Amino acid sequence: MSQVRTRFAPSPTGFIHLGNIRSALYPWAFARANNGVFILRIEDTDEERSSQAAVDVILEGMQWLGLNHDEGPFYQMQRMDRYKEVVRQMLDQGLVYPCYMSSAELDALRERQMAAKEKPRYDGTWRPEPGKTLPPVPAGVKPVLRFKNPQGGSVVWDDKVKGRIEISNDELDDLVIARPAAADSDEIIGTPTYNFCVVVDDMDMGITHVIRGDDHVNNTPRQINILRALGQEPPIYAHLPTVLNEQGEKMSKRHGAKPVTQYRDEGYLADAIVNYLARLGWSHGDDEIFSRAQLIEWFNLDHLGRSASQFDEAKLRWVAQQHMKTAADAMLAGLVRGQFAARGVSLPAALDDGRLAAMCALFKDRCSTTVELADWLGMYVADVIPPAQELAEKLTDAVKPAVAAFARRLADAAWEAPAINQALKDTLAEFKLKMPQLAIPVRLLVCGRAQTPSVDAVLALFERSVVLARLAA
Template identity: 45%
Template structure:
């Protein structure tokens, strides 16, 4: 048997992280077993489905690198097939027409709840003859007794009594097939062997199994993945921060870091935290996914993203970082080589956005000094070290503006003043960067360049003078 999984999102919004994790699990399971991964767009909700949402899903899948082998298939292009199945079920007495009014159905629901019964359709129209030209829906005739066993790969055996399942609608009065019918037909036609999806679909599964068997098909294996919670224990939503895959991209996360984080939400392999996609494929098993819900932890994602940033090819980060610099109004061609900046700064940033922000000083002057840094390091006592280092830098030829020469120059000024190197380097760092954090002082000066360094030292000296006058 060739393993075939499918990811089947509804295009009523963006690709959120819960959907992305489901897609990842489907992808990994198919790849591990040498199978196929199918993408299906379940767009039968004509009122809410949009082309923009379809594009957002496809864009998210592409960015994550979750390449599908077949699709995307669109359910709206398969209505003829669904209706053919419905007509066959009608002809074989496995479905029937229903013209119950909304008022009757509401009264039935209220009466059942008053008697502490589970609300379900009572089969009123099952034996009635309904005019096919009059408004009506089509209901599937669910078996009246027996038990449906969902042999779930994550949850184990979950029984459902048929007596608890009502005759669900499989075609609406407007002629559109419903979700539970269309998904069953698609899974059968597309030869899906393993359905991996969120546990909010678990209650649909026995109904879908009964429809599959009525069609003459054995059901696939099912695995229902627990939901993702926010760090407060509530279901993950926008109020917890970004939940859209594309939003994480725009905030400067790397796709491999997000995938790594998502695979660890509910699955583990010993104490290992960092996994390449190849390791995920080799080690992942859907049966090892936890039954309990997992909490999304942004701090953990930030840590993982920082690991990937530190070890990624600087040339690749160069390409990804440029748009983030552009958002800050920075043209990276106007300053030092971006790969050099990345090598110096990558370990200091959690995201590409942060990397762009802390590297802006390499390409443009800053407006204000960081208040705490300036208060501590740009004092009157720093004036002489800055004046001395400025004079020494001005004498350097452009060809001598090297890391080694700059380091020696700073050391020589410190020796001349008979102070430790920090008394020179820290005021200099704040003068040049605007804050007290940067790479090594020689590397920082090399990135900033001679002209900007002298100009910024002058700004710092003016700041010190103004501070002294105020005092």
């Protein structure tokens, strides 16, 4: 087989969400798994709805997720001359013809067909055939250009997800491949249409595998027929089932889907999103948690699911938590610095990368995102305010002398977890207390919350002066 060449071809008509970006992940993973080429193509022919802001989210989202492309991005609007060149070739070869049927005539035709309980479709009025007399060309009307779809027979392909698909050519009418040219133009070719541009792009870019959403299944037989008319064999197709939201509706911006970059801003690790997305329609045995390298090693088209997958926020958070647990502490420290910067919080000068990484190591098991991790580490960065009622319940008159004694021991102890732990034990023994009776009020005073990892490990990462000041308060 020739080198694998895949593509992701989004339309920048809305912010790209997780359901969309899965259609980038699979062709990217397949190309990487086969030492192939992954191409990014922006299908921006819908000029009214396309926006640069949507393009930016596509590029930012893919960069954040590490779905790096090898070629592109190519923009269809910058390739119009090439599309028109191919249309001219097809006109010269008799594969395309001008159609002067007006919109009103088309509407009337459809109404007649529907009244007769027939499938609405263009009836070939302007299709040239041997011995056929065409209607007179109306004055001052610019035609659309239609592709002469084969008559009789079927279009057949073995879809890597849906299996064998066969569509009768008699079900397909002659597709418009170019809109009318401007009235004041000498050109017969107007703007080429989406379905035609896709075919030329896939042909020119040597695409071997088209992995895309199953909303494109109806386009596929038309695209195959145009490719074959151009002397090309079609690529291998894999049409992915829809991603549903938690309510069971197709995931979309209208139904509450978030731009993929919002997950970055919410502190999810890119590898966690890649892992979660990969499992929304593909599997490797029972493996739920895997690295990017494992995904590339395992990925193929044989284990794509045939049923729609449903997004589950709780499952995403669980996957994210597993990735947080194994993430490199130094990497997390850099991301947490970014979270504090986004909040306008300046970190103390004493909080160097080593200490910040150690803090991340201590707290990351409790977190799904770096936003949550930054929330935990806030106690090291700014003053805390213990919950008044909880503090009143736990810091009783009987416990206050023990807290003061613990503070005195800390003032002289070596500033490391084992020595802090010993000071804690000595204080418990002196006042005949159980661990929670002292540890909880200490946590409340120093950390602002009753639950934390081991008290000695948490306190050792503070500056001694901060701990003593908060206990004294």
